[in-house]
Amino acid sequence: MATPVTISVGSQVWIEDQEEAWIDGEVLSIDGDKVRVQTSNGKEVVSMSSSTFAKDMEIPSAGVEDMTKLSYLHEPGVLQNLATRFGLNEIYTYTGNILIAINPFQRLPHLYDQSMMEQYKGADFGELSPHVFAVADAAYRAMMNEGKSNSVLVSGESGAGKTETTKMLMRYLAYMGGGKSDVEGGRTVEQQVLESNPVLEAFGNAKTVRNNNSSRFGKFVQIQFDNKGKISGAAVKTYLLERSRVCQITSPERSYHAFYFLCAGPDEDIKRYKLGHPSEFHYLNQSTCFQVDRMDDAQEYLDTKRAMDVVGMTEEEQEAIFRVVAAILHLGNVDFAKGKETDSSIIKDEKARFHLETTAELLM
Numbered sequence: 001m002a003t004p005v006t007i008s009v010g011s012q013v014w015i016e017d018q019e020e021a022w023i024d025g026e027v028l029s030i031d032g033d034k035v036r037v038q039t040s041n042g043k044e045v046v047s048m049s050s051s052t053f054a055k056d057m058e059i060p061s062a063g064v065e066d067m068t069k070l071s072y073l074h075e076p077g078v079l080q081n082l083a084t085r086f087g088l089n090e091i092y093t094y095t096g097n098i099l100i101a102i103n104p105f106q107r108l109p110h111l112y113d114q115s116m117m118e119q120y121k122g123a124d125f126g127e128l129s130p131h132v133f134a135v136a137d138a139a140y141r142a143m144m145n146e147g148k149s150n151s152v153l154v155s156g157e158s159g160a161g162k163t164e165t166t167k168m169l170m171r172y173l174a175y176m177g178g179g180k181s182d183v184e185g186g187r188t189v190e191q192q193v194l195e196s197n198p199v200l201e202a203f204g205n206a207k208t209v210r211n212n213n214s215s216r217f218g219k220f221v222q223i224q225f226d227n228k229g230k231i232s233g234a235a236v237k238t239y240l241l242e243r244s245r246v247c248q249i250t251s252p253e254r255s256y257h258a259f260y261f262l263c264a265g266p267d268e269d270i271k272r273y274k275l276g277h278p279s280e281f282h283y284l285n286q287s288t289c290f291q292v293d294r295m296d297d298a299q300e301y302l303d304t305k306r307a308m309d310v311v312g313m314t315e316e317e318q319e320a321i322f323r324v325v326a327a328i329l330h331l332g333n334v335d336f337a338k339g340k341e342t343d344s345s346i347i348k349d350e351k352a353r354f355h356l357e358t359t360a361e362l363l364m
């Protein structure tokens, strides 16, 4: 979006900068499509007019809550507003009815507690500070008022905060649609909806370079409500799991959490599945990373099992699932050697045979 018309000598502008992405400055002179700028870090730089943008001098020092209020909706203007707000611990900003969330990379419990949900309940969109609960509330109320399904799309690059944002959306919808009427074996439907996350994350998330808890699949979460607005059911559809991660990983990444959780399980499970430290398994030891900061695999194993209980998986079903998880690890340790006949191969040694037999046992 070139704005040469509004730029003249003395104008405050943004120009591109190798390190800062954008830097502000004052126009010293203009020669055709070349603009000479004195930057705020004391340099004199020549910029093309097509990549020189007018700086909004009227913007409040705390930025604006809705970017449609910016005089210039160009990249440096948008980024400056988001950075200003982030500096004041405001991670959410609107652009009309779109919510932009900046990853704070720290827990902000006060932002998501019960009192916060109460505040946003029924408040008009835009009345309170931008928040993911406001989006969830607007979607919920539109559904109730219009009697039609509604959806919220969460997008961003890896590590941007989609998974966390989705959890907050679900938490708010569970809060709005919660009720004790639909209790199934001591578990409310909304509890089941929320507990589906740890189960999905155990089997579909992994540590990557960019995110210690990266979802390696896409998901469509459907929460069903009755005509009183109470949650009546839920369904999750998953897409395109990164399957290659099961047998191939590189440092400093990990495979899917479930493998490490199971290897850190209680002794009886380790014995039952004939497991050991992750470093003993080829599918895990291609990377030197076995541990993730602030993730206790032993505790996560118990939490995953508890979440599986809540969503209604029986003990037999859980065992069948973990048997497959263990079998995959053993299968990865089945090595082959060249056989006597051409193009033939044999099980390499006793160790490989042990893993092959264990795999067969586990898969029954």
Ligand SMILES: Nc1ncnc2c1ncn2[C@@H]1O[C@H](COP(=O)(O)OP(=O)(O)OP(=O)(O)O)[C@@H](O)[C@H]1O
Pocket (backbone or CB within 6 Å): 103, 104, 105, 106, 107, 108, 156, 157, 158, 159, 160, 161, 162, 163, 164, 165, 211, 212, 213, 214, 215, 216
């Ligand atoms: N609102 C938030 N509050 C606190 N921490 C957050 C928030 N959003 C994200 N984070 C932190 O950033 C990490 C990465 O976020 P998240 O897993 O949601 O990203 P993502 O967009 O789902 O990434 P991927 O596409 O790799 O799955 C989280 O594990 C968490 O530590």
